[in-house]
Amino acid sequence: MTLTIGIDIGGTKIAGGVIDSSGEILQRERIESPSDSRDQIVQAVVDLCHNLMSDHEVSAVGISSAGLINKVRNQILFSPNLDMTGSKIGEEVSTRIQLPVMLENDANCAAWGEFKFGAGVGYSNIVMLTVGTGLGSGVVIDNKLLIGGFGMAAESGHMVIKPEGQLCGCGQRGCLEQYASGQALTRNARSFVASGSPGAATLLKACNGDPTALTGPMVTAAAADGDPASISILAEAGKWLGYGMAAIAAILDPEIFVVGGGGGDAGDLILQPARDAFEQRLTARDHRPIAQIIAAKLGNDAGMIGVADLARL
Ligand SMILES: [Zn+2]
Incomplete structure (x- = not known):
């Protein structure tokens, strides 16, 4: 069964999980959001991915973030809460963990989650x-x-x-x-x-x-x-x-x-x-x-x- 990682960057916490194709969370991790700099946020996401990848073979990573995301889903064009406006976090994380990474707006991700596995x-x-x-x-x-x-x-x-x-x-x-x-x-x-x-x-x-x-x-x-x-x-x-x-x-x-x-x-x-x-x-x-x-x-x-x-x- 193909496993993927979902990362949710929130204002105070970054949550990550290894998730199977039925929406089950097989492993989860959570860390405080480092609010000091965007490099630290990217590093925190990379660390979370490495932790989750140590016990599971995963094929791709998705990152959910507040703000406006570009159409090719690799850059945050506007971030209302964290200092991430302009960040190409999708590309940076992908280069460092050697897996495909896509980025999507947090509310869009939640809607897709509810549509596939929840109230929808x-x-x-x-x-x-x-x-x-x-x-x-x-x-x-x-x-x-x-x-x-x-x-x-x-x-x-x-x-x-x-x-x-x-x-x-x-x-x-x-x-x-x-x-x-x-x-x-x-x-x-x-x-x-x-x-x-x-x-x-x-x-x-x-x-x-x-x-x-x-x-x-x-x-x-x-x-x-x-x-x-x-x-x-x-x-x-x-x-x-x-x-x-x-x-x-x-x-x-x-x-x-x-x-x-x-x-x-x-x-x-x-x-x-x-x-x-x-x-x-x-x-x-x-x-x-x-x-x-x-x-x-x-x-x-x-x-x-x-x-x-x-x-x-
Ligand atoms: Zn408004």
Whole structure:
């Protein structure tokens, strides 16, 4: 059975695994991301590969990374978090480990992983939205990963949903990411707590009185415990997610939307408001099948499993 390595470069950790053609992880390793320099990140990936290759014979390596990846999948054209903009990490790692290496955007890898081995099994057309700090997305149409003309398709988080809205890290205003992501949750939760409303007591306690310390997972935990303010903040994010899905459906017509990241973990606290908003905004909604909106299944492993499979193709 052909084995490949999947590497997932995250903001704080680099995870790697040896993965078989059924998506099983046979061995996994994880190290802290060295954030000092791009050479150290390349070295860390090479070291991870060598460790994984010592016990298994592998045929190729896939690297999943945030950012914009070029069409031939060997260079990071823009890296929003780590100092990797312009890095030809795919080529550099390939030269040093003497194996074919391909590079792909992390949200695309997660979408492929869920399509092949997770929540998207049995469907040919899926859109995955990864609701974390930001909002990543990946698209599979007719059983193929949508790459686009320049390698940059499926940046749904930067679809403008509210013209002249909130300023986004990408430089534009009103991107979906600013309304349906962890950033949106924390912004809304912090401003609600700062308003001094008595309804913010639970959130104020969760952050020990310091609204700047509030995080998306804190809001989700408070909502799961029944805090009405947190439930409403999550519902607001879910509503915008649903509006975004309706716009996506107008172009891509997927059979399902898979929601991953913290948004998937929040379950129906986000997914039900998303379903309601999606149906409300869907074009010709009374005359068409309605796509399902479901939580992802592979958790944090989706990117690693997905890119290992893409490297096999
Ligand atoms: Zn943006």
